[in-house]
Amino acid sequence: MPPTFVSVLILIGTLCTFFYIFRTTVFRQNHDKNGRKLPPGPCALPIIRNIHVLEKLPHQSLHHLAKRYGLKCKLQNTCLMVPRAWLLPSTAHLRSLVESVKKSAVAGEVVDLSGRVGELIGDIMSQIIFGLAKDHGFNLKPLIDQTIHLHRLFNISDFIPYLAPLDIQGIGRRLKRTSKLFDIVFEKIIDEHLHGTDLEGLKPHKDFVDMMISMLNQPMNPHDEEQPYIIERNNVKAILLDMTAASFDISAVVIVWAFSEILRHPSDDSSPTRVGGREFLPERFIGSNIDPRGHDFELTPFGSGRRGCPGMQLALITVRLVLAQLIHCFDWESPDGMQPNELDMSEIFGLSLPRANHLLAKPTYRLLE
Numbered sequence: 001m002p003p004t005f006v007s008v009l010i011l012i013g014t015l016c017t018f019f020y021i022f023r024t025t026v027f028r029q030n031h032d033k034n035g036r037k038l039p040p041g042p043c044a045l046p047i048i049r050n051i052h053v054l055e056k057l058p059h060q061s062l063h064h065l066a067k068r069y070g071l072k073c074k075l076q077n078t079c080l081m082v083p084r085a086w087l088l089p090s091t092a093h094l095r096s097l098v099e100s101v102k103k104s105a106v107a108g109e110v111v112d113l114s115g116r117v118g119e120l121i122g123d124i125m126s127q128i129i130f131g132l133a134k135d136h137g138f139n140l141k142p143l144i145d146q147t148i149h150l151h152r153l154f155n156i157s158d159f160i161p162y163l164a165p166l167d168i169q170g171i172g173r174r175l176k177r178t179s180k181l182f183d184i185v186f187e188k189i190i191d192e193h194l195h196g197t198d199l200e201g202l203k204p205h206k207d208f209v210d211m212m213i214s215m216l217n218q219p220m221n222p223h224d225e226e227q228p229y230i231i232e233r234n235n236v237k238a239i240l241l242d243m244t245a246a247s248f249d250i251s252a253v254v255i256v257w258a259f260s261e262i263l264r265h266p267s268d269d270s271s272p273t274r275v276g277g278r279e280f281l282p283e284r285f286i287g288s289n290i291d292p293r294g295h296d297f298e299l300t301p302f303g304s305g306r307r308g309c310p311g312m313q314l315a316l317i318t319v320r321l322v323l324a325q326l327i328h329c330f331d332w333e334s335p336d337g338m339q340p341n342e343l344d345m346s347e348i349f350g351l352s353l354p355r356a357n358h359l360l361a362k363p364t365y366r367l368l369e
């Protein structure tokens with residue numbers, strides 16, 4: 001039977017529809033309007049495009065996408081550069097912290113925020129600096145805590161230096177013992193990175209230690225003949241110690257203090273706190289152009305210039321990420337019906353001025369299941 005006019009029209013319409021779908025779903029997904037190739041990314045659906053790939057915890061979905069498609073990944077309706085922070089191994093540790101706090105919230109438990117955040121930062125820094133999590137044989141946190149504690153003690157030798165050889169309080173001996181323990185751990189880590197000996201079955205990925213090892217036996221400045229200084233194993237260990245001591249504690253201290261202030265000032269209309277007769281108004285920095293990275297001297301938490309903190313970018317990312325997650329996922333209140341202004345804010349002397357007592361708070365999970 002010859003095709004009728006109507007059936008020819010239906011056939012043409014169907015072909016046009018298929019062509020349109022092909023253009024939008026295949027060609028257009030991979031090319032921009034000028035025909036240039038776009039970064040890879042998941043297939044988009046009509047109308048909703050890529051919304052379906054962002055799940056309940058979008059940062060985790062983005063993390064998985066970045067692992068699959070690389071650092072530059074395209075989402076339809078949004079062309080997205082995945083920030084490096086989301087790719088840091090920090091995210092896995094942070095996820096497990098959120099999960100464990102969620103369990104405490106369900107059980108109605110009070111959470112030791114100082115303890116949990118301290119552990120988390122230790123895990124993140126171990127992973128970043130050594131490429132190893134602490135549960136793979138290197139728990140440096142107790143060693144760092146011990147070192148910080150010893151530096152915090154009143155040491156008479158600091159004030160009467162000629163008493164130092166006597167080491168009356170034994171602080172020097174204890175510090176030497178701790179430093180020996182650090183040395184043993186760093187030796188093992190360097191060997192592991194140099195020779196790839198299988199450390200509890202774990203192969204470390206490229207990390208800070210690898211970078212330091214690649215500089216071993218190299219002159220510090222090959223263009224400066226007057227400075228034939230060669231990087232040796234001891235230099236690597238000293239830098240590792242510097243990085244470890246500077247990173248394990250301070251970010252956690254900052255997060256816990258920020259959290260304490262949030263608990264003390266749950267709403268905007270709370271009465272301003274007075275410190276030393278002056279009003280403490282941290283919100284005065286909101287909307288201002290003050291740069292905390294050492295350019296404006298009103299606020300220099302990382303110091304400034306050549307000796308400024310080299311871990312600043314990492315610290316800014318970590319502190320924001322952890323605080324944001326804890327505040328986004330949970331509502332928090334002080335335990336035992338304590339009023340915000342009753343929260344103990346005493347601090348102890350030390351390298352990083354931590355809270356005198358651990359910060360305890362009661363979480364309620366606030367996201368939809």
Ligand code: HEM
Pocket residue numbers: 242243246247250251254301302303304306307308309310311312314315316319
């Ligand atoms: C919120 C967290 C942090 C704060 C507030 C902070 C702050 C500081 C400050 C004020 C200094 C002294 C700067 C100066 O003398 O001008 C410093 C030094 C240092 N920081 Fe940080 N820091 C933080 C996190 C980190 C992290 C995460 C790392 C490493 C991964 C790090 C590594 C270092 C090192 C190695 C030094 C010694 C630099 C030198 O003496 O040349 N810091 N930090």
